[in-house]
Amino acid sequence: MQNDDRTTIVLRRTPESAAMTENLKRAMAITARINRLTFNDADEVRALFSELIGKPVDESVLLIPPFYTTGGTDIRVGRNVFVNQNCTFYDLGGLDIADDVLIGPNVSLITSGHPIDPSRRRDGVTARPIAIGRNVWIAAGATVIGGVTIGENSVVAAGSVVTRDVAPNTLVGGNPARVIRSIEE
Numbered sequence: 001m002q003n004d005d006r007t008t009i010v011l012r013r014t015p016e017s018a019a020m021t022e023n024l025k026r027a028m029a030i031t032a033r034i035n036r037l038t039f040n041d042a043d044e045v046r047a048l049f050s051e052l053i054g055k056p057v058d059e060s061v062l063l064i065p066p067f068y069t070t071g072g073t074d075i076r077v078g079r080n081v082f083v084n085q086n087c088t089f090y091d092l093g094g095l096d097i098a099d100d101v102l103i104g105p106n107v108s109l110i111t112s113g114h115p116i117d118p119s120r121r122r123d124g125v126t127a128r129p130i131a132i133g134r135n136v137w138i139a140a141g142a143t144v145i146g147g148v149t150i151g152e153n154s155v156v157a158a159g160s161v162v163t164r165d166v167a168p169n170t171l172v173g174g175n176p177a178r179v180i181r182s183i184e185e
Helices: 015-034 039-052
Strands: 008-009 065-067 075-077 087-090 096-097 109-110 125-127 130-132 143-146 172-173 177-182
Touching: 008 015, 015 039, 015 065, 039 075, 130 143
Parallel strands: 065 087, 075 096, 087 109, 096 130, 109 143
Antiparallel strands: 008 125, 172 177
């Protein structure tokens, strides 16, 4: 079920929930295979990542294991993308990563969560997309929450929690992330 505001809701005990669970099992099996590999196995990592997301990735993409995801099929990745070790991509809401993006170690891109209302929290999963523009750098340990767009050439400082859109050519940092300065040349 899709809402007008880009929020996907997957209720428990539905065909959509069953499909999500099967995709999660598939993703866990593939990521376990990825996580047995090393930096020197870049071609095999790329092949398994392509299998995970259901489409070929460019040979310029470099992902360093370990890596974690809940689905994979809702990830789209451009050319010349670098994903450092120990990253987590929860992609149910959709995750678009443009060309020339650098993602530091321990970064979490989390498109899904649960309803805030305590009485509804176990009813299912809610998800909103994340879009990362061209030439973005997301530094070590940052977390990006669903519904966020990060504009091209921007930088997310280490350890930041991004809960709102980031304008192009902007450095943001903190929790929640706030604008630190423009980085236009």
